[in-house]
Amino acid sequence: AIQLTQSPSSLSASVGDRVTITCRASQGISSALAWYQQKPGKAPKLLIYDASSLESGVPSRFSGSGSGTDFTLTISSLQPEDFATYYCQHSGTFGQGTKLEIK
Amino acid sequence: QVQLQESGPGLVKPSETLSLTCAVSGYSISSGYYWGWIRQPPGKGLEWIGSIYHSGSTYYNPSLKSRVTISVDTSKNQFSLKLSSVTAADTAVYYCARDSLVAAGYFDYWGQGTLVTVSS
Numbered sequence: 001a002i003q004l005t006q007s008p009s010s011l012s013a014s015v016g017d018r019v020t021i022t023c024r025a026s027q028g029i030s031s032a033l034a035w036y037q038q039k040p041g042k043a044p045k046l047l048i049y050d051a052s053s054l055e056s057g058v059p060s061r062f063s064g065s066g067s068g069t070d071f072t073l074t075i076s077s078l079q080p081e082d083f084a085t086y087y088c089q090h091s092g093t094f095g096q097g098t099k100l101e102i103k
Numbered sequence: 104q105v106q107l108q109e110s111g112p113g114l115v116k117p118s119e120t121l122s123l124t125c126a127v128s129g130y131s132i133s134s135g136y137y138w139g140w141i142r143q144p145p146g147k148g149l150e151w152i153g154s155i156y157h158s159g160s161t162y163y164n165p166s167l168k169s170r171v172t173i174s175v176d177t178s179k180n181q182f183s184l185k186l187s188s189v190t191a192a193d194t195a196v197y198y199c200a201r202d203s204l205v206a207a208g209y210f211d212y213w214g215q216g217t218l219v220t221v222s223s
Contacts, residue, residue, distance in 0.1 A: 034209035036149075043198055043216050055211065089149075089151075089209065089210075091208075097148050
């Protein structure tokens with residue numbers, strides 16, 4: 001089974017920072033990767049699908065890139081509401097999550 | 104606006120069967136897409152359980168396949184999850200979600216989740 005490894009597992013940043021989260025697949029998955037944001041006590045929210053397609057209604061400060069085995073989620077300028085946990089997903093596998101905290 | 108709502112017992116005894124239903128509104132299950140179940144143990148990450156198409160075609164997580172049954176009732180616009188022989192390790196928040204045009208593609212609409220505790 002394909003494994004997804006996210007890095008870092010946790011990250012401290014400030015409002016206005018540019019942040020990048022990485023997701024590495026154990027084998028090539030073309031562009032079949034999604035990214036989610038989850039806040040405490042809430043369901044995950046789809047941000048990006050097909051590696052780089054922005055879900056409708058998601059702010060443009062979120063972007064995704066990559067193909068094959070290496071993928072990134074970038075937040076261009078952190079806003080207070082962006083502090084959350086982020087997950088990548090391919091097929092039936094989720095990454096372990098990256099917790100983004102306020103510095 | 105697509106909305107999903109999970110329902111079912113919040114407490115299940117060990118060795119028994121966990122049963123949940125997801126009611127869908129704002130979209131007809133018969134119109135397409137797969138529909139999935141995902142769970143999240145307290146303080147842990149997300150785990151895909153399985154997905155179903157309106158035709159009844161199912162795909163399951165291999166690690167749970169022997170214990171999982173997902174079914175669909177298009178007349179009620181809902182789909183259901185049964186997980187047998189539960190243990191404490193099955194304690195989790197269970198989410199239903201709209202999947203994509205392929206099973207376990209990506210999930211764009213989610214229910215609020217329901218906590219199921221396995222305990223005697």
